[in-house]
Amino acid sequence: MKIAVIGSGYVGLVSGACLSEFGHQVACIDMDAGKIQRLKAGAIPIYEPGLEDLVARNAGAKRLSFSTEIADIAGAQAIFIAVGTPTRRGDGHADMTYVHSAAKQIAGALKDYAVIVTKSTVPVGTGRAVERIVRETNPKAQFDVASNPEFLREGAAINDFMRPDRVVIGTDGERAKEIMRQIYRPLFLIDTPIVFTKLETAELIKYSANAFLAMKITFINQVSDLCEKVGADVHDVARGIGLDGRIGGKFLHPSPGFGGSCFPKDTRALIQTARDAGSPLSLIEATLDFNEARKTQMAERIVAALGGKPEGKTVAVLGLTFKPNTDDMREAASVTILPALQKRGIKIRAHDPEGMEEAKKQMPDLDYRDDPYDAIDGADALVILTEWNSYRSLDLDRVKTLLKAPIFVDLRNIYRPAEMQAAGFQYSSLGRTA
CATH class of the missing domain: 3.40.50.720 (NAD(P)-binding Rossmann-like Domain)
Structure with missing residues (x-):
């Protein structure tokens, strides 16, 4: 055909x-x-x-x-x-x-x-x-x-x-x-x-699917915040509820917030369509509002890890794209978080396996490095923003030696708190306590 x-x-x-x-x-x-x-x-x-x-x-x-x-x-x-x-x-x-x-x-x-x-x-x-x-x-x-x-x-x-x-x-x-x-x-x-x-039904299926997945991400992010307050582990919570066949385990991983070419754009469009039809979707409106606020909260979390005194500090950031295995920078968490850190006087050294050329179009004033260890060398803290596989097996002894201080902020939870603490890091992650 x-x-x-x-x-x-x-x-x-x-x-x-x-x-x-x-x-x-x-x-x-x-x-x-x-x-x-x-x-x-x-x-x-x-x-x-x-x-x-x-x-x-x-x-x-x-x-x-x-x-x-x-x-x-x-x-x-x-x-x-x-x-x-x-x-x-x-x-x-x-x-x-x-x-x-x-x-x-x-x-x-x-x-x-x-x-x-x-x-x-x-x-x-x-x-x-x-x-x-x-x-x-x-x-x-x-x-x-x-x-x-x-x-x-x-x-x-x-x-x-x-x-x-x-x-x-x-x-x-x-x-x-x-x-x-x-x-x-x-x-x-x-x-x-x-x-x-019907034609209209197919159009609504797509928006509804993306809005539901975005809402699921926001749900686990809110639960993650609650876990930190009460001493629970968000991963155990996610597994416990995800094994329920009515819920499922996908999209129940805490993060700095959703981004990319679909979820932010499609939730906005669905919200407007619903408002115009006189049938507002308050759950989706709350989802979008929380997601935008969360990215700013992540910047404050990094500042807190630096002891609340960010001025003049250098932070190594690994991962810039909104997710791994893409070079897509559209509405990535980094685009909100990193400029917010710069406004607080923090210098950013950044690495991403595929996304740096696209990132330079939106954040040209970052210090881009071709090797993650080069970005880490002499930095006051390390932040993981995107869970690329290459970041899951960093040489932690080398990382600790290269950092000025052993501050490790993991916004994708790819390491274990107990292991990181045993390795001598001041380790911060989402929804888990050491």
Whole structure:
């Protein structure tokens, strides 16, 4: 089957590469000529494990191509819209500018029947808006609209696409349903649940899923604070409740707060959609408020570890991205925490295995180091902000020797308090007492 994907960002590139791996003929189209040129040359603009090899293999097999020409949608039976939907400045709504623009471009180039599929994360009503735009632009167009939200975790996106928990497809047209079944036929063969719904339902499923996971993160972070007050261990609490099949253990790990390209943006958009509909979601509003406050609280925790006298101190920070196995800096905790420390007179030496180039765009005045031990050498304290695997097995004797003082602030709880105390560190973590 011939498929076109409009947008070659994170979602579009991963989706296009994976669909071509299914055996489909996929054209990824993006208006950024520089990006397309780099992709044609084999340069991947994002860090995602396994993506470079996947793109190279399918491009080499002539199943995956890259173009700036919207006319290349000709003959495609399905056209996926996978463009950005950032938070709109000023009101928290998702900015639909790129989606609407893509719909107009598709309408102008559409000659034969196709399913126009929104892959971007979009608010309820977007599919109907796309349908209206296409009909107004090209009254003779033959098409159906479908919503097929992505559920890709950065750092594990290829596995999530190839072996998903479920595939959600919202559409009213029987012809569209059959085409979508054929696209995802390889997943039918491994008994992946394919959930067909109304258009609006599929759109709301995506936002609801992300909001629920964000709420779960905030819940365990609040419990973590309570654990510190009463002498409990948050990891034992998380395990104890996570073994309940109704709850599950995922997303019950204390952290400096959630970030990334999805949870903050999608919770804001869902909040605004609910308010506009006259059905506010107070739980999600509280989730977002607490998450923003938590990042500031983490900065104060670091200051407290320095004895409350931060002026002139140097802190080594390991991990800048919002999670490991990605170079994504969007709304990472570091973007709030580190400038707050700098305002208190703290000098920051930073290391991240993949995220430093992106971090420099947002925090150009940090002292970036290519090696974690170089960042630690002579610092007054060490802070772990992102749980990269390479930080889980630091040479603790070397770390202690390099630090001016053995202050170790672990905001991802990747070490054990008793072991760190026995090693001679003043160790601070989340929701646990020594």
